[in-house]
Amino acid sequence: MRSSLLRSVKTLARPTTARAYSVDSVPSRKVTVLGAAGGIGQPLSLLMKLNPLVSQLALYDIGGTPGVAADVSHINSRSEVAGYMGDDQLGLALEGSDVVIIPAGVPRKPGMTRDDLFNINAGIVKSLCTAIAKYCPHAIVNMISNPVNSTVPIAAEVFKKAGIYDEKKLFGVTTLDVVRAKTFYAGKANVNVAEVNVPVVGGHAGVTILPLFSQATPKANLSQEDIQALTKRTQDGGTEVVEAKAGKGSATLSMAYAGAIFADACLKGLNGVPDVVECSYVQSTITELPFFASKVRLGKNGVEEVLGLGPLSDYEKEGLEKLKPELKSSIEKGIEFAKKN
Ligand SMILES: NC(=O)C1=CN([C@@H]2O[C@H](COP(=O)(O)OP(=O)(O)OC[C@H]3O[C@@H](n4cnc5c(N)ncnc54)[C@H](O)[C@@H]3O)[C@@H](O)[C@H]2O)C=CC1
Numbered sequence: 066m067r068s069s070l071l072r073s074v075k076t077l078a079r080p081t082t083a084r085a086y087s088v089d090s091v092p093s094r095k096v097t098v099l100g101a102a103g104g105i106g107q108p109l110s111l112l113m114k115l116n117p118l119v120s121q122l123a124l125y126d127i128g129g130t131p132g133v134a135a136d137v138s139h140i141n142s143r144s145e146v147a148g149y150m151g152d153d154q155l156g157l158a159l160e161g162s163d164v165v166i167i168p169a170g171v172p173r174k175p176g177m178t179r180d181d182l183f184n185i186n187a188g189i190v191k192s193l194c195t196a197i198a199k200y201c202p203h204a205i206v207n208m209i210s211n212p213v214n215s216t217v218p219i220a221a222e223v224f225k226k227a228g229i230y231d232e233k234k235l236f237g238v239t240t241l242d243v244v245r246a247k248t249f250y251a252g253k254a255n256v257n258v259a260e261v262n263v264p265v266v267g268g269h270a271g272v273t274i275l276p277l278f279s280q281a282t283p284k285a286n287l288s289q290e291d292i293q294a295l296t297k298r299t300q301d302g303g304t305e306v307v308e309a310k311a312g313k314g315s316a317t318l319s320m321a322y323a324g325a326i327f328a329d330a331c332l333k334g335l336n337g338v339p340d341v342v343e344c345s346y347v348q349s350t351i352t353e354l355p356f357f358a359s360k361v362r363l364g365k366n367g368v369e370e371v372l373g374l375g376p377l378s379d380y381e382k383e384g385l386e387k388l389k390p391e392l393k394s395s396i397e398k399g400i401e402f403a404k405k406n
């Protein structure tokens with residue numbers, strides 16, 4: 066799927082007209098980005114403009130979107146781009162949308178946890194999801210805003226209150242954890258990164274991020290010490306970027322890449338492409354927790370199947386038990402917030 070995105074980018078990078086690929090055979094799909102003028106929003110908007118599965122691209126933010134939309138719209142690819150700014154244009158941005166991607170809200174600074182973003186981002190996510198329920202209740206939602214472990218349960222509660230909740234259509238985007246696990250594993254195992262697959266399960270914060278290196282392919286004979294170091298680096302990947310950016314935000318470019326891969330997978334699923342599987346944080350029964358990230362098969366209605374964990378090493382079993390209390394309390398915090406507010 067990563068290679069197909071790269072293929073799409075290569076195809077579109079050639080100086081061709083929009084007719085170079087068969088538009089007729091590809092369904093019309095509207096994608097809306099909420100928070101499109103931000104650090105993630107801008108490069109994500111660029112990548113979605115390069116995706117030939119998108120026919121309409123709506124870019125919404127509280128400010129700055131006319132400029133981003135004008136800029137991106139000059140790219141000679143399939144989709145028509147429109148920018149929307151401020152509350153009174155949110156409905157227009159969302160109407161008719163098939164996939165809504167949400168990278169809206171504040172990012173971390175050094176010393177902060179993702180949960181420290183809760184107070185500001187919970188309210189932002191709640192108001193955006195209220196608008197989604199009103200203007201595009203059947204859209205697939207890709208939640209990027211942190212803390213994902215809580216913002217996804219908030220979205221679910223908002224949708225339940227509005228009477229439109231469909232658990233098959235709500236996704237917490239954990240693709241960046243997979244992207245990191247693949248990169249770090251390939252480096253350590255000295256294998257071709259393009260061929261690497263590593264499932265990452267649990268949630269999207271610290272120890273709740275559980276990469277399953279015992280299931281990584283191609284197989285490599287890494288020591289237990291190496292596996293533990295890779296696990297820790299994957300769990301701390303976001304913090305590594307926050308510290309390197311030294312107060313100027315968190316991962317934006319790698320996140321835009323990861324967000325574009327996940328949205329592409331959702332669009333492929335909607336279009337009926339078979340066997341589209343990605344890790345995502347979804348409503349789940351594979352553990353006792355109501356939301357959990359695991360491999361998910363995507364289809365015409367969103368989640369087609371939540372796949373199981375597969376065989377775990379003792380180290381991973383231990384990690385799974387360790388992550389449950391934190392993930393449980395983040396889920397409960399989100400649900401409580403949405404019920405009270
Ligand atoms: N799921 C993941 O793996 C990752 C999640 N993130 C999260 O993504 C979020 C965004 O990060 P950045 O783009 O770096 O932040 P940023 O501050 O650069 O951009 C956020 C954008 O959201 C906009 N915004 C704020 N309130 C809004 C509202 N009510 N409606 C629409 N837009 C609104 C802002 O105007 C801004 O343009 C953060 O919460 C961050 O923690 C970041 C990296 C990875």
Ligand SMILES: O=C([O-])CC(=O)C(=O)O
Pocket residue numbers: 172173179211241302303304306307315316
């Ligand atoms: O670490 C952060 O705050 C942003 C994030 O979620 C990530 O990079 O994985």
